[in-house]
Amino acid sequence: MKEKRTEVAVIGGGIVGCAVAYYISKLGYEVTIIEKNELASGTSSHCDGNILAIDKDPGFDSQMALKSQKLIGQLVKELPMEFEYRQPGSILVCETEEEMGAAERWVKSQQEAGLPFRMLDQSDLRYESKYLADDLLGGLECGSDSTVNPYLLTYALYEGAKQLGASLMKQTSVKNMSYDNENYTIETDRGVITANQVVNCGGVWAPEMGEMLDLKIPIYPRKGHILVSSRQVPVSPRKVMEFGYLMSKFGGERKVDEDIVKYGVALVFEPTQSQNFLLGSSREFVGFSTDVDWDVVKSVARRCMRFYPKLKDMNLLRAYAGLRPWTADNLPIVSDVKQYPGYYVAAGHEGDGIGLAAITGKVIAEMISNQSTSIDLEPLRYDRFEKEGVQL
Structure with a gap:
């Protein structure tokens, strides 16, 4: 089997995974996206293109959406492809x-x-x-509400990450994953990948990825x-x-x-x-x-x-x-996982994945690089469900 080494493995090539890869690549990390089909072949190509604050609860939820809207506006200038961005409200x-x-x-x-x-x-x-x-x-x-073509934005984010050195392994299924207190070993049908850090951007399949490490991800x-x-x-x-x-x-x-x-x-x-x-x-x-x-x-x-x-x-x-x-509280999981240093979850956005992809990518990159995060991540923590009585 082929072996590949990378600093950060991003599992899932939807809009969230590509946003995560883009923002991490901007910080100089070596990033590999692992996608079982093609980019944007799952939820990201079966949705509309909302970048909304209008339907968010006042407070943390709406402020997170507003920050993501501003980042999307910046991406119009940064990314190498157009993605049909409009801001009509x-x-x-x-x-x-x-x-x-x-x-x-x-x-x-x-x-x-x-x-x-x-x-x-x-x-x-x-x-x-x-x-x-x-x-x-x-x-x-x-x-402030805007709209994009989610398929094109996914590809634009990937092209931006690619120009910064990121690579893509598409048509690659993850079969198993293990951790040896230093590195993650990811077994795929196209070879073995070792990574210092892993970001689970699997969307509705994030729980399947989590089970490989005996993690219960309530999505x-x-x-x-x-x-x-x-x-x-x-x-x-x-x-x-x-x-x-x-x-x-x-x-x-x-x-x-x-x-x-x-x-x-x-x-x-x-x-x-x-x-x-x-x-x-x-x-x-x-x-x-x-x-x-x-x-x-x-x-x-x-x-x-x-x-x-x-x-x-x-x-x-x-x-x-x-x-x-x-997720049960209508907020995504954007979090590290205390049992596994260097393992992050960025999933569970339901109908807000397009709108919150940018802020998700940015804060995951901030966590990986030990920076202060752009938003308070306490409401998005993986272990919050355990506190609410949901067994993880």
């Missing part, structure tokens, strides 16, 4: 007076935290898009569907979600029909640079299946038509489903 729309009241409280708390939020009324929505339903009462806006696959339209007239100029999306994301109660609740469906509308749009979304725990469920697709389409009634006259190209790496 995004909005949440409200159906009821109850939602409007909750939105006002949400906006106030975000404004107090220094984020660019503001309320919208019915006239604002009419100005936003003539295709939005007339009975919507208003909503809210976050002006679970949460399936989501996205519908893709053909090129249409411009429907809305930027990201639009329903306020109920927050309730769907965090498990709150909603006044919607049974199937919408069952499949975790909420409006997500995202225009793309190529003049079509994406529609979502759904949230289900159904194991590792990525088969398209047409009952879910129908529920997503029906929910989207409630907010954009004229969608019924527009054409769809396709539908697809992907897996989001979910």
Whole structure:
């Protein structure tokens, strides 16, 4: 078997893994990405391109998102490839007076935290898009929100890392891993890799990598569907979600029909640079299946038509489903692991992997190089679940 030596092995070639590789390479480390398929072949190519603060809890969560947004803006200038970056802001729309009241409280708390939020009324929505339903009462806006092509950003991050000396082993499956109190030995189907440090960026497969060292990583696959339209007239100029999306994301109660609740469906509308749009979304725990469920697709389409009634006259190209790496507290694991010096986990971002990839990559690089981190990592620690009674 071939043997390879590297300073840092990054397991997983999705957007988080490539961001980690880029920021570590910037510090002069020798980095090897190990990917079992192709770059961005998993969750990173089965999602939309949100870089959002609008749907984050006020406080640590929203501040982390804001820092990542600023880093993405810097990457536009740093990386050797374009990745369809735009910063039009995004909005949440409200159906009821109850939602409007909750939105006002949400906006106030975000404004107090220094984020660019503001309320919208019915006239604002009419100005936003003539295709939005007339009975919507208003909503809210976050002006810092942006969007990217996640596939292109993944490749741009890798190309940036490659120019700094990083290497990629694709079509390479990790079969086993061991630690001898000094180095990690990673056995793959293409040879053995030894590394001083390992970063587990496996997403929904991060637990499988952890088991090789008898680590329990509490990340679970949460399936989501996205519908893709053909090129249409411009429907809305930027990201639009329903306020109920927050309730769907965090498990709150909603006044919607049974199937919408069952499949975790909420409006997500995202225009793309190529003049079509994406529609979502759904949230289900159904194991590792990525088969398209047409009952879910129908529920997503029906929910989207409630907010954009004229969608019924527009054409769809396709539908697809992907897996989001979910944790019980809706925050990722970005952490060292005390049992194994030099072993880090950067996974569990669920639907925020695109938006939080940059800050994740930066803080992992800061930890590896023993620098002060850009954000407080206590809420993202691996061992936090043990404190909450989850056996690791």
